[in-house]
Amino acid sequence: MSAAELSLDTSFTTNRELSWLKFNDRVLQVSDDSAVPLLERLKFVAIFASNLDEFFMIRVGSLFDLSLVDEGHIDNKSGMTVKEQLREIFKALPPLYRKKDALFKSLESQLIHHGIVRLGMDDLDGDEEKFIGNYFERDIFPVLSPQVVDTHHPFPHIENKALNVAVMLKSKDESRFGIIPVPKMLQRIIFLNSSLTRYILVEDIILKYAEKIFEMYDVEEKCVISVTRNADINPDDETYDFEEDFRHHMKKILKKRARLSAVRLEVSDERATALTSYLSQRLTIHKTQIFHSVSPLELSYVYALEDRLPDAAKKAVTYVPYIPQYPAGFNPDESMMKQAMAKDIMLSYPYESMEPFLHLVKEAAADPTVISIKITLYRLDKKSRLTKYLIDAAENNKDVTVIMELRARFDEQNNIEWAERLEEAGCKVIYGFMGYKVHSKVCLITRHDKGRLQYITQIGTGNYNEKTAKLYADFSLITASDAIGSDANSFFKNMLISNLEGHYNHLxxxxxxxxxxxxxxxxxxxxxxxxxxxxxxxxxxxxxxxxxxxxxxxxxxxxxxxxxxxxxxxxxxxxxxxxxxxxxxxxxxxxxxxxxxxxxxxxxxxxxxxxxxxxxxxxxxxxxxxxxxxxxxxxxxxxxxxxxxxxxxxxxxxxxxxxxxxxxxxxxxxxxxxxxxELFMKEAVRAAENASPPSHGSARQRPGRFKALxxxxxxxxxxxxxx
The missing domain is CATH 3.30.870.10 (Endonuclease Chain A)
Structure with missing residues (x-):
């Protein structure tokens, strides 16, 4: 939309990118909440960082792309041009980085009292230093691939979000750039004590031994770096042969994503000015796209710390474990299909378990009255039980149709692998529409019983992912309504013939x-x-x-x-x-x-x-x-x-x-x-405890108990x- 075309009122609307940054700030603020256990607060810093990675790869990346093809584009919520949006984004980010680093430092200092200690190489005692020296020689040094950039060695491609140790070298009055990719095969955390969680990160070890790795040079500057690249590839914008297998096409797209242009450079040492200047030129990025981070440049390792803790320490710094409850009023030992036919069911994740739905599909896979199962899949657990039940259904000669969305951002590879397994088992797998992602959550079980068709339909707000169903708050409705089932049947028919304009009475x-x-x-x-x-x-x-x-x-x-x-x-x-x-x-x-x-x-x-x-x-x-x-x-x-x-x-x-x-x-x-x-967790536990014995009647009483609360x-x- 150009400035001439913009006639919208922006007095009550705001830019989506800046609104998202405010959301991520709220995520970071959880790290400053003393009511949240310490290690959980550290995890929220990691979530903030991971969110920001995706924001750069997708949103900032797409804005840079837009600036190349439509420089005059005006945001219809703020009236800003693309360049103005980018300027405001980069203006808002440094304070967030400083807040993130301050919170991370504070949390680490508090976690020391619970035995969780991240060390630098200069913090090691004599025995630890000897241990790390031996570890470097034995396990790290042999697998490193350092490179110096000169006339015979061109500047390398730096992989998206990979950790690297960058060095500025000097030899015979000539400065050169060197880089050491941190191999992904290496263990990220090296623990130094079996009883306490004293650890050091592998990139810090490599950084310490940079002089040894480039022993024929003088190391003038060194730091850990991470390059974030534009990952906003839309497969529908790519030209490809319509006869080409779509799975094969998506595999090529994933490879291309890793080589797109850089949109951010993160460095671990703000004193490495020569390095950042050099990288800015080679990566073609502006100084506003370079961010200094005191905390590690990749924080996913913090999730692994919990497993090292003794029970007492774990209890002190983590949430009290919560297990999703089996919904009151539903008996796992009775037929889930019969219970679904008797009344509508609503599951509230993660307070209630996904098990009733999984039991329903598992039962349908073996039930002789079930003739077909149709489902849309967007994101799946890597160890999905649901897909196993769909495979069982196909092997039991049920007609199983799966609309698999291969373009679920950052889950593409997992979906490709599941699509191949489902096809091999005899499921009919289709991949949606050109230009339209299939994001719906619909499952339709069709029965032929006593001379008539019966439908059991499940429609949800979240993905069919057993892992995230324990972490994401979502609703799942299961109904035997003929009206809803008929619409769901029409929906799948329309999807199979690429009809986007089908008529529905209820959906x-x-x-x-x-x-x-x-x-x-x-x-x-x-x-x-x-x-x-x-x-x-x-x-x-x-x-x-x-x-x-x-x-x-x-x-x-x-x-x-x-x-x-x-x-x-x-x-x-x-x-x-x-x-x-x-x-x-x-x-x-x-x-x-x-x-x-x-x-x-x-x-x-x-x-x-x-x-x-x-x-x-x-x-x-x-x-x-x-x-x-x-x-x-x-x-x-x-x-x-x-x-x-x-x-x-x-x-x-x-x-x-x-x-x-x-x-x-x-x-x-x-x-x-x-x-x-907290209230919903307590109510789910209370309702499950009070459901004795489970029956259809008690299920109908549950809304009353919840309403009273x-x-x-x-x-x-x-x-x-x-x-």
Missing amino acids: LVAPTWLKSTILSLIDGEIEKAGSGRPCGIIIKMNSLTDRDTLDKLSEASCAGVKIQLIIRGICCIVPGIVGKTENITVTSIVGRFLEHARVYCFGSGPGMKMYIASADLMTRNTERRIEVACPVYDKNIKNRLLNILQVQLADNVKSWKLGPDGDYKLSVYDGEQISSQ VQHVLPRKDDEDKE
């Missing part, structure tokens, strides 16, 4: 129907407000960026509709702007679990329309992805979801409120503390309670 399917229906539902609330009828909107999601939705929400606010948004990450609407968004509130919850669920609610009382969905209200999701939103019809489930949202809106421990100045402020509790995630922390007026 909202992007890119054709979801966004237009959401806008229409907002219009319905505007109309109610105009006629004085009860109205309201509650939406929970990860991100909000779509310009049409932003404008419609502003219009609803101006009409008097109360709008409550629960948005974990990017939020491009600024609430509380007089005459624009004064009836909108924005809450962001950042806690132990990743808030990942999407729920849309329109209206109030018994007539409220509610959907769970795979889609955030981002333009990419609503216009360039295959997404599905499913209506919630069961009264008990509807009430339970609404109660969950109300508890999150009342959270005053882990929630942040976005103000009209565009800044987030951590909620301050006055009186009783309400931590929604909610009412304890959220007093409600009588008329609201009646609704």
Whole structure:
């Protein structure tokens, strides 16, 4: 969009990239929360760093690409050009780096008291120094591939996010650049004591011995470096032969990703000025793209520290382990298919276990009445049990159709491998649409029993990943509704014939129907407000960026509709702007679990329309992805979801409120503390303990128990309670 074409009101909207940086700042702030165990706080620093890596690879990378092809492009939320956006991004980053380093240093100093000690080479005692010297000679030095850049040795390709030791060398009054890639095969952490977690990082050892490695030179400067490269490859933008196998094409794309242009250089020593100047020229990056980091340049190693701790120390510095509970009222020893046919089921991850759904698919794979299983897959556990059950179903002569999205960012290789295994087992595997990622979460089990077809449909807000289902807060709805099942059957038929404009009576399917229906539902609330009828909107999601939705929400606010948004990450609407968004509130919850669920609610009382969905209200999701939103019809489930949202809106421990100045402020509790995630964990455990013996009846009582708990922390007026 050019400046001439931009006629949008940006007084109540904000840039998505800067909003994302504020989200990552909230992630980092968890590291400064004394109520969080020390090692968990260190993990949040690692999460912050990992998030920032992906931000550079995808968002910064795409902005650099855009600057090359459309320099005059104007962001429709902030009115900024691409260059202005990049300038603001690089302006916002140095303070975050300084905060990250300060928190990391503080946490490491506190962890020393629990035996977790990261050492530098100068911190080693005599025995440790001897041990590391021997270790270097035996295990490290033989596998190193150092290189000097000269007329016979060109400047090497530095792999994306790989650790390297860079050196500036001098020989006969001539300076040369040298580099030592840190081999990935090497153990990253070298522990120095069997009883305490005293350790040193392998890159620090290599850095120490740089003089020995380049013994014929004088080492003038040395530091650890990491180059971040643009990874925003869209396979649909690549030209390839349509006869070529798509899996083979994706494999080539992954190789190309590692060689794209550099967008960031991180260095471990700000004194290495000659090195950074040299690398800036060779990598063609500006000085604003160079960042000095006191903390290690790659922090994923911190997750391995927990396994080294004695039980007492582990208890002191980590969360109390939480095991997702088997939902109250469902008997794992009874047929899950029969239980699903008897009533709608909602699973709330990670508080409740994914096991009922896995049991359902496992049972369906062997059940003689099941004729087919169809499913969309986006991200999977590397040790996925679900795919094993799908393979079992195919081997049992069920018709198994898998729509596998090979373009799930950074999970492409895992998905390629699973696609190959599923195909080998006899599953029908298709790869979605040109130009549209399949991001929906739909599973359809079709039975032929007593002369009629029966459907069991599962629709969720999160991926079919057993590992992340223990970490991400998501909802999963299982229903035997003929209406939903019929729509799901039509959905898979349309996917198989590349029909994006199929008609559905209940499901909202992007890119054709979801966004237009959401806008229409907002219009319905505007109309109610105009006629004085009860109205309201509650939406929970990860991100909000779509310009049409932003404008419609502003219009609803101006009409008097109360709008409550629960948005974990990017939020491009600024609430509380007089005459624009004064009836909108924005809450962001950042806690132990990743808030990942999407729920849309329109209206109030018994007539409220509610959907769970795979889609955030981002333009990419609503216009360039295959997404599905499913209506919630069961009264008990509807009430339970609404109660969950109300508890999150009342959270005053882990929630942040976005103000009209565009800044987030951590909620301050006055009186009783309400931590929604802690509350949901306790309720799931209590409900599971009280489910004795499990029965269909007790399952129907569960929303009542949950509602009572909610009412304890959220007093409600009588008329609201009646609704």
